[in-house]
Amino acid sequence: MIVKTTVSALWSAPQSLLDDGLRRVDTLLAGAAPGVEVFFRADDVAAPGEACERMLEIFARHGLPLHLAVTPAWLTPARWDVLHRWAGDSDQWCWHQHGWRHVNHQRAGRKGEFGDERTPEAKRADLARGRARLEAIMGARFSPVFTPPWNRFDAQTARLLHEAGYVAVSRWAGAQGAVPTPEGLPDIPVNVDLHTRRESDPAEGLDALLREIEGGLASRRVGFMLHHQRMNDAAFGFLDRCLAAVAGSGLKPIRLDRPGS
Numbered sequence: 001m002i003v004k005t006t007v008s009a010l011w012s013a014p015q016s017l018l019d020d021g022l023r024r025v026d027t028l029l030a031g032a033a034p035g036v037e038v039f040f041r042a043d044d045v046a047a048p049g050e051a052c053e054r055m056l057e058i059f060a061r062h063g064l065p066l067h068l069a070v071t072p073a074w075l076t077p078a079r080w081d082v083l084h085r086w087a088g089d090s091d092q093w094c095w096h097q098h099g100w101r102h103v104n105h106q107r108a109g110r111k112g113e114f115g116d117e118r119t120p121e122a123k124r125a126d127l128a129r130g131r132a133r134l135e136a137i138m139g140a141r142f143s144p145v146f147t148p149p150w151n152r153f154d155a156q157t158a159r160l161l162h163e164a165g166y167v168a169v170s171r172w173a174g175a176q177g178a179v180p181t182p183e184g185l186p187d188i189p190v191n192v193d194l195h196t197r198r199e200s201d202p203a204e205g206l207d208a209l210l211r212e213i214e215g216g217l218a219s220r221r222v223g224f225m226l227h228h229q230r231m232n233d234a235a236f237g238f239l240d241r242c243l244a245a246v247a248g249s250g251l252k253p254i255r256l257d258r259p260g261s
């Protein structure tokens with residue numbers, strides 16, 4: 001399993017800049033229209049490291065739902081025992097499927113585990129293998145929601161997911177336009193990238209992050225994407241205060257496996 005641990009430049013910003021960002025987050029959330037939804041999705045979950053424990057602790061403390069996208073091939077019963085012990089059985093966790101092995105199968109272009117360079121049989125088999133493994137290890141705590149590695153899959157995969165009875169998928173905002181999902185399989189996208197930002201200038205990164213939050217609010221749903229392996233102390237501090245702001249706002253936290261709830 002290879003997970004990037006690079007920390008975005010934003011999270012090395014002076015604390016004064018991050019404090020300013022948090023004030024701007026407060027202002028944005030305070031001005032949100034009634035009924036705007038919010039959710040959080042953490043990718044690449046499986047190995048129970050210190051960052052993962054810290055992330056779970058923060059969400060538990062704020063009582064907000066977290067969607068944990070688990071890569072099936074990386075999960076073992078021993079790893080699950082630890083994750084489950086840390087998380088407990090609270091209703092706030094939505095443990096769901098993040099691909100099968102998180103491996104790129106595209107020979108060129110953007111990475112994808114479920115792209116157009118594989119046969120439908122190969123993709124169907126990997127989806128089924130992944131789900132069976134998570135169900136075997138997690139039992140009833142598994143939710144039939146699918147977050148594809150690198151936030152993308154092809155139209156064939158969308159049909160396979162629908163046929164297999166998944167209740168929702170979650171990609172990056174805008175993916176639905178390029179590869180729509182069939183009726184009955186909602187795509188509930190993330191639109192705020194906390195930890196894989198590429199801006200080399202922290203102030204620029206912060207401005208772009210706030211623009212994403214603003215865009216999410218305008219679309220009536222803010223979906224935060226987390227990568228805990230790429231968080232440092234500043235990123236954890238920001239998340240903690242951001243969750244406090246969300247919990248104290250009029251935003252409505254949702255679960256992807258309970259559409260319309």
Ligand SMILES: [Zn+2]
Binds near residue numbers: 043044102148149
């Ligand atoms: Zn991933």
